[in-house]
Amino acid sequence: MTLENIVVVGGGLAGAHTAAALRARGHRGALTLVAAEPHPPYDRPPLTKTVLAGAEEDTSFPTDWAALGVELRLGERAEALDLHDHAPGGVLKTSAGALAFDGLVLATGAEPVRLPGTGRQHLVRTVDDVRALRPLLRPGIRLALVGAGWIGAEVATVAAAQGCRVTVVEAGPAPLAAAVGAEVGGRTAPWYAAAGVTLRCGTAVTSVDPGGLRLADGEFLAADVVVVGVGARPAVDWLTDSGLEIARGVVVDESLRTGRPEVVALGDCAAWWSPRYRRHMVVEHWDTALKASEQAAAALLGEDVRHDPVPYFWSDQFGRTVQYAGDHRDADRTVLRGSPEDPAWAVLWLAGDRLCAVLAVDRPRDLVQARRALARGCEVDLPAATDPGTALRDALRAA
Structure with missing residues (x-):
């Protein structure tokens, strides 16, 4: 199958590297990358480390998109996908209009979970999120951080180093309990106290209100700044009527193909079949997205591929590499x-x-x-x- 017009949806690591890999593997037709954010594709792991700390500003990938012949459509959000009555190919409907394609890459990533309430809650998913939060991290500021997961620990690390009075509120029994279990996660709890951070586990939040957090037991925790890091969900709601199978993420086989071979999905939005683990996997981490980009490009161009990595991720927190x-x-x-x-x-x-x-x-x-x-x-x-x-x-x- 020769593809003349490929559209990549998503400007993160997965989408950007897949676009580059398509060119490297010989695709010479039209290639368009649609990204909801107004910035050229950039790397996210530094956001809660060097960018939040003010040590780095721009983490854009050093890619010459014009030289690659990739049309960047930035600040354009995917809104619907029409695959009906189109075979192969379809129409991508965006906030700026419609794009026809005969090959499609879905790499829309994940969206952070927000908490109820009318108070301002800061997220740390995008570079704009981090740039908005950074100037607020001043000595003496009362910072309430909801969630003691990977992101929460990294934000707490930076905020404590900036002199903020940090309280981390975690619904689970220990830090990282959802990721590695309470027994192992509990071994990281002393790191918080050593950094001057107050850690409150087993504490659920009802809402983010003006001036702080309303806790499930009725207590009000006053805060000047509230940061929410309670996880993310694959950004796939816009695909509800597409005809693609959705089960938490876009369901794909071990070659990252959907039920339509001209449509592949990867990264945080994909639920890929793993022969190694004998189930569909949603792995929201940088390394998996990077590995999948070459495989997704190869699969879309008709090559025989198998994507079945051992999941890997890392975090820098409280002076330690985990x-x-x-x-x-x-x-x-x-x-x-x-x-x-x-x-x-x-x-x-x-x-x-x-x-x-x-x-x-x-x-x-x-x-x-x-x-x-x-x-x-x-x-x-x-x-x-x-x-x-x-x-x-x-x-x-x-x-």
């Missing part, structure tokens, strides 16, 4: 390497003797060695694994 690889959903126990009181430690998740996932705190070699082993499948020698002085690779054997 890295995670794998998927611990099927694990039945954990193994600790080192003590959480040490400067560096790691946790392994196991299902029987099989390694499922790893969390490494300032132990990058553990992460690298476990990540390689996870890709091929391995079992763990427990006595060696529990000794932090033993190289992790010496505790892993092929399954």
Whole structure:
């Protein structure tokens, strides 16, 4: 199938890199990138680190879009997709009109969850969000941050360093409980106190009101600034009447193709089939989106591909680098390497003797060695694994 006119929807990492990959793989027809934000495609991980701290301003990808022959349609939001009575191809309806295509890339990412209430709540999803929040982080400011997940911890890190009086309110029993479980997440709780941040777990928020937060028990927590970081949802509501299968994200197979082979989806908005984990996966992290971009471009151009990575992500918080690889959903126990009181430690998740996932705190070699082993499948020698002085690779054997 020769595609003459490809449209990419989404200006984040997934969309931008897929557009570039399409050109690199030989697509010579029209190529249009539609992005809801008014900025050229940029990198998001630095937003809650260097950009919020004021150490970096522009994280745009160093791509010469004109030289690539990519038409950027910035500040244009996708509103509907018409695939009916079109085969192959269809019509993308946007806030600026309609675009016909015979190949489509869906990379619309995710949208942050907002809380009820009439008070102002700051989000940290876009560069404009972060630029609006940055000047408010002043010494003595009372900052209430809802959510002790990855983003919440990074924002708390920067705000505390700026001298803000930070209170983090978390509905779960521990930081990162939704991501890595309460037992492992609880090991990061002392980091907050050491940074001068007040952490209140098991505390639900009813609404964001003028002047602060209304908590579920009726208490009012006064704050000068409220930041909400309670997660995100795939930005797929606009596809409801498209005829594509939606199950949290756009459902795709292991080649990232939808039920229409001329339509692929990737990144935070895609629910891709993983033969490795035997289920559809929605992984809202940078590394997965980057890996998927080459695969999505190849699939759209008719190549035989298989996208089945081991999920990986990282976070910088309270002076530590925290890295995670794998998927611990099927694990039945954990193994600790080192003590959480040490400067560096790691946790392994196991299902029987099989390694499922790893969390490494300032132990990058553990992460690298476990990540390689996870890709091929391995079992763990427990006595060696529990000794932090033993190289992790010496505790892993092929399954």
